[in-house]
Amino acid sequence: MTGDRYRLHLVGLFRFERPTGEFIVLKSRKARAILAFLALARDHTRPRTWIKDHLWSDRGPEQADASLRQCVHEVRKALGADRDVLLASGSNLALAPDRVWVDAGDGDYLAALLAENDELPELLADLDIRDAEYEHWIRDRRTWLETRFEECNPGNRAAPVSQMPKTLQPCLIRSNGVADGVKSKIYNSVLQTLICKSIDDSGAVKLIDADVMNQLQSWESVAAFRLQTYGSHQGETVSIGASFTRESDGAVFSDAFRNLGPAETTNLQSFDVIDLINEAVHRAFDEIANLETRLPDAEISSALCVRALKSLTDYSVTSIDKADRLIARAHEIDPRGAYLSWRGYLRTFMLGEMQNKNMSTSPEEMERFIVQALEIDNANSHVLAVAAFLRSIWAVSIGEALELAERSNKLNPSNPLGISYLGMVNSHIGNLEKGYLLGKRAYALTTNGMTRSSIGYVAMRTAACAGRFSEALRVGEELRRAMPGFVAPMRMMGLLYSELGQHERAAEIEAELQKPDPDYSIKGVRAYYRNAPQMRNTALANL
Template identity: 30%
Template sequence: MADVRSAGRLTISLFGAFRVRGPDGSDLTPTRQKSRAVLAIIALSPELGRSRTALQDKLWSLMGPEHSAANLRQALTDIRRSLGDYQDCLLAEPRYISLDPERVAVAVDPPAGEGAAAAAMLLDDLTIRDPEFEDWLREQRAKVHDRLDAGSARSTGPAERIDRPATGASFVGWQPAPRLGHGKAPEVERPWVRVLPPELTRGDNDAFLSRVVGDAVAGGLAELNSIEVRDTPLETPGIEIRVEAQAMAKVTAVHLTYTCPHTTRRLWSGTGLVPNDGFIVDADELKRLINEGISVGSIQLRNLYSADDRRTAFAMGYDAIQRMCTLDYDDLQEARRLLDTAFAMEGRGIFLAWRAYAQTYDYVEHNPANRQVLREEAKAYARQAIELEPHNSMVHALTSYVYSLVLDEYHVAHELAERSLALSRHNALAMAFLGRVKSHLGDHQRGYSYAAAARKLAGPTPYQPTLDLICGLTALESGQYDEALRIGELMRALWPRYLSPQRYLVPLYMRAGEKEKARDMLEHLRKVDPSFSLAALRDAYYPNAAIRASGLLNYSEEIL
């Protein structure tokens, strides 16, 4: 490893005794174990940074949010005290703690020896009695062990952070993001689905409906991730889909079943009662059953692999979607890495579309310093995703949201959402994103109608927070404040880490005359985001043009 002291940097050593040394070799290591652990977690993060929430969860998981936040602040004070003249190397933002990569180098070379023995030396002098930290440390040591077993002595360097380039640092378990391109040819297996003919269905109409539903579920699974639709089974992991339809007097019963072809074990089944009036394929009940089948099918396919098996682009794509939807910054970073690797393996446009979609969380939640670079990167991902898969409904849906929220190109977003629905009538995300862009374009009532319908038809899905947020925002913009307040309160209960809907609760409570609730909400937000205020909410940083025009943001905190 090159001598970093000559560059005037601090050096953090991770193997054996954890140490922080100044450019002159002086020991600047904090004395408290958890202060050291904070630095260790940050040093082992892909971009030399972690969200405050993630640090609290790793080190004070058994405490409430207020106490864990107070303990983190105390640890940061201890770190600054230990660093002395170099304390400005620690960058503390309202939601994010990091180290200045221009002034800090992380020594990641493990000691000589077998993989298991060398991995065990990682942070071997840290004893933190917190189950979340213990799990995290085991995972980090496992990464070292796997890397050594694979014959690589060190990672090739970090991906470059948009707003804080990580120059000259190296990280355990992190690989650079691939450049945009057409990816490599598939080198590993894909899971597969097969639609079986119905056994009990009677009549041509019922047989036709069975086939339509089976193809819609199989096609939705293939669009969502790297899954192959086949007419013949393989020995590799896969599931078989059978749809039975039986018309009765007023409704048609549609029964969907998943089985494992290798064991004939039934994995899941669901039934929908679809009204016979109108065009049955457009019935809401049928769309919800199809969406539920797609969501459950993804879960069942992932369950065919072990929890730690990421040999396939499918497994990486699935895990990335789940991580993105936790709304945690560190999970979002890991999701990006997984999507980059999945794309490098198979070159699917859907991975780039999810990658572009991931930018929307940063754009709204994490206040990046260089928003223009983020916009350009999101547009590049979106454009190439469409180029690679021009007939994929999910690609069009995800890129529609990017063009609407990040790029402010509403007419393009509207066209993409409509194309998505033309390709798949049941696509709930496309329906929600079409509603959002209609509201942006001033058609607030229709915007809310589309968003509410999407929320109803989606079925169980990991991206439920996005559907709820869009429904709440379009309700607000269409003047349905009580509904917006109801959805906002529901989201706070279900997803307390999702700050966007909570920010709008403050003026909604104020409008409703609930000053005590507004005051409590404001105090809660300031604990997790000290920079928050109603004045900040009116700032151009927030994509609030329509809400601002409604007058809802004209309230002043002084009345509280």
């Protein structure tokens, strides 16, 4: 029902109507553009920075701020008593989603419009604004509207599915970044490079530059999404952001930003920058995983891999075996070094957590997977990070592990796995404080990560190696609550509780672990840390 909502017409000529049908006149073209921006955004919300970058990209920050405030005032004044239809917060503008109907988002309306017209109307046909970023946006959205009309045409609806191959590769479109100065352009370049590399290193996506869109086949648009980065330099601060837009329907499924203070603007690897990159990457992984629901007839290797890693809610035989079979199928569809490295990674849990019980694997099989992964792709930060982990923990080749971890971190300093395992290797060679700080940083970056438990265990381990036993126990308890079946943290926790004099707690953990593994004992763990070559320089070796 649209009778009680404001009506915003963007297809053809711009028109804004009250629920009564009365036209709302906005004299400023940029005020109308702001409403269009919001109407076509996910949840009808956009950051103020993004809007200023698309309407006043050639103006200074103060002038852009003043012009935006003036446009917002004009719209809210025109709305009168219903001024809260346009919501204005400190950093965002939004349209109240339950109070505004937008023609471009109504498939039935578009289908009826298509049936009534021989010539398709153009999006915002009367709204031309001389700003390079707006012009780029409107060209992109007009192409999107043409796709929407094709989907609404009954004769065309089945065509994309019939042309779609059985196996499909998601497409990541790199748009030109929006920036208002040299420093912002540098941040845009860093964000674009590391977000794309992180997504591609984890599995299989097809990277396409927006300027060469003829690379995108028509049937590929159903599995395509677009990355847009932006930056704005205001005084001593820099605002940076990254958004993803689904190519098939124009929905913005991620829009994250950070404000960098003066101390951070000279550090391209500050925590906020890397945190923003990882937030964007995780949103992209969610989108890739959702493709399996939207496209049930297609097999998508990267979606299979993401589903496999997300399915590890515990480390039971069943969940590990299921994840391994999914990743094996992903590799059959699209042979990638990343998939082989993940299979090697899973075998660390098969061997470590299950003590090889009920599972057919061996250290040799784990090593074979990682050797093959390195042969296929030795410039993949994930492959290098997992290889460093295996060399350090299982092969006890610390020198090679350090080289692999450093290469991983150099190729992609935003990869939490690379940061984590570089920290672990540094702890093993005696750089205890550096190892602890790297482990802590990686764990902080993986709030929603698919490998949070493994990275959390490394954070616990590096804290314990540095003698920070209470902090190690805090991380261990977090992991135990989140994943009760994860045994590795508990093995160390029993020893640490004993060392801190909490003998009842230590005895409780020892008894719990002896149920599945009668040979477990705190005494045995203490002996392991004293005798393991990679632990000789750590605080754990002295317990």
